[in-house]
Amino acid sequence: MSGNDTGDEYDLTAVTDGTDESLSGIAHGRQLNAFVEAVIVRDREAVDAARAALVESMDLDAMVDAAATIAAFNAFPRIADATGIPLEPAKADFTVELRDDYDLNALNHAGV
Amino acid sequence: MGHFATVTTPIRADLVEGLDAGWRHLTETGSWLTGVQRAEIVTAARAAWDCAFCAERKTALSPQSVTGVHDRSSGLPASWVDVIHRVVTDSGRLTEQWCQDALATGLLEDEFVEVLNVAIATTAIDSFAFGIGTQPPPLGQVHSEPAARARTPYGVPGVGWIATISPENAGDFVDFYANDSHFYIRRALTLVPEECREFWKIANVLYLEDPRVHELDGVERGISRAQMEFLAARASMLLDCYY
Numbered sequence: 001m002s003g004n005d006t007g008d009e010y011d012l013t014a015v016t017d018g019t020d021e022s023l024s025g026i027a028h029g030r031q032l033n034a035f036v037e038a039v040i041v042r043d044r045e046a047v048d049a050a051r052a053a054l055v056e057s058m059d060l061d062a063m064v065d066a067a068a069t070i071a072a073f074n075a076f077p078r079i080a081d082a083t084g085i086p087l088e089p090a091k092a093d094f095t096v097e098l099r100d101d102y103d104l105n106a107l108n109h110a111g112v
Numbered sequence: 113m114g115h116f117a118t119v120t121t122p123i124r125a126d127l128v129e130g131l132d133a134g135w136r137h138l139t140e141t142g143s144w145l146t147g148v149q150r151a152e153i154v155t156a157a158r159a160a161w162d163c164a165f166c167a168e169r170k171t172a173l174s175p176q177s178v179t180g181v182h183d184r185s186s187g188l189p190a191s192w193v194d195v196i197h198r199v200v201t202d203s204g205r206l207t208e209q210w211c212q213d214a215l216a217t218g219l220l221e222d223e224f225v226e227v228l229n230v231a232i233a234t235t236a237i238d239s240f241a242f243g244i245g246t247q248p249p250p251l252g253q254v255h256s257e258p259a260a261r262a263r264t265p266y267g268v269p270g271v272g273w274i275a276t277i278s279p280e281n282a283g284d285f286v287d288f289y290a291n292d293s294h295f296y297i298r299r300a301l302t303l304v305p306e307e308c309r310e311f312w313k314i315a316n317v318l319y320l321e322d323p324r325v326h327e328l329d330g331v332e333r334g335i336s337r338a339q340m341e342f343l344a345a346r347a348s349m350l351l352d353c354y355y
Contacts, residue, residue: 077309083300
């Protein structure tokens with residue numbers, strides 16, 4: 001949706017594999033990816049380094065809002081997985097190809 | 113003064129207020145659980161990260177292949193501790209059987225939802241503190257008055273494994289679904305409606321109150337919408353979340 005609005009193109013493999021090449025389409029993608037990876041796995045040394053790099057490449061406000069977004073998405077997946085909510089019908093229909101292209105159906109461990 | 117109000121890193125005011133209020137509420141009496149129970153859930157959620165059984169299970173090909181007991185740091189029933197530890201450390205592999213097994217121990221569906229709410233809110237707030245490089249907030253004042261424990265008359269089976277309030281028949285909860293915010297993620301914890309509202313006060317300041325906004329019109333953030341959605345999707349991927 002965002003790319004349609006801004007005219008930007010994004011490589012969605014940035015989400016699934018986080019490699020440098022795939023991250024190149026996202027401004028400060030490498031720094032953001034290092035930060036989210038470190039926060040999710042709770043690696044204190046890595047998060048300290050990633051935080052510093054993110055502040056240097058962007059600024060403090062960006063780091064804080066990155067941390068906030070990551071925190072929200074430390075919650076939403078847990079809610080979804082603990083309650084077994086399925087994809088909404090419209091979303092399921094809209095993402096058939098996307099899920100196949102990026103092998104996202106493999107994440108459906110619960111078979112919802 | 114709340115914890116995040118004292119942090120030296122500059123944080124936007126709505127985020128400070130939302131997180132501090134949300135944190136305070138976690139140890140107040142809720143809809144089904146006392147503040148004492150809720151404080152124990154906060155403690156258990158934090159302790160999950162150091163639980164040896166959880167660590168062993170996390171690396172196993174299947175969580176069911178490993179037997180053991182969780183490290184216990186509270187007076188909560190073992191079944192509650194399993195719910196808390198599993199959702200905190202290995203949520204991507206939770207199944208309907210796991211949910212049914214938890215409820216079969218005598219944990220009420222409403223209690224299950226409030227346990228999830230508190231454990232997950234704790235994880236989110238602690239994650240933010242970890243990300244910005246500050247200490248996690250200490251436990252707030254613990255309240256001990258009894259909870260009302262009154263089930264909403266609007267709970268119906270689905271959309272997932274537990275009852276929820278549907279947008280089509282929400283009674284006095286209908287305002288929660290205003291602006292067509294019918295995403296299932298918003299619906300998931302509605303069986304305990306007032307605690308659901310409290311959770312979303314935290315979530316809205318961390319993320320966006322209305323994700324349908326065009327880019328970030330009228331919303332103040334230090335990163336772009338594209339960067340937010342990248343982080344959201346990447347975090348979800350790293351947590352093995354299908355939804």
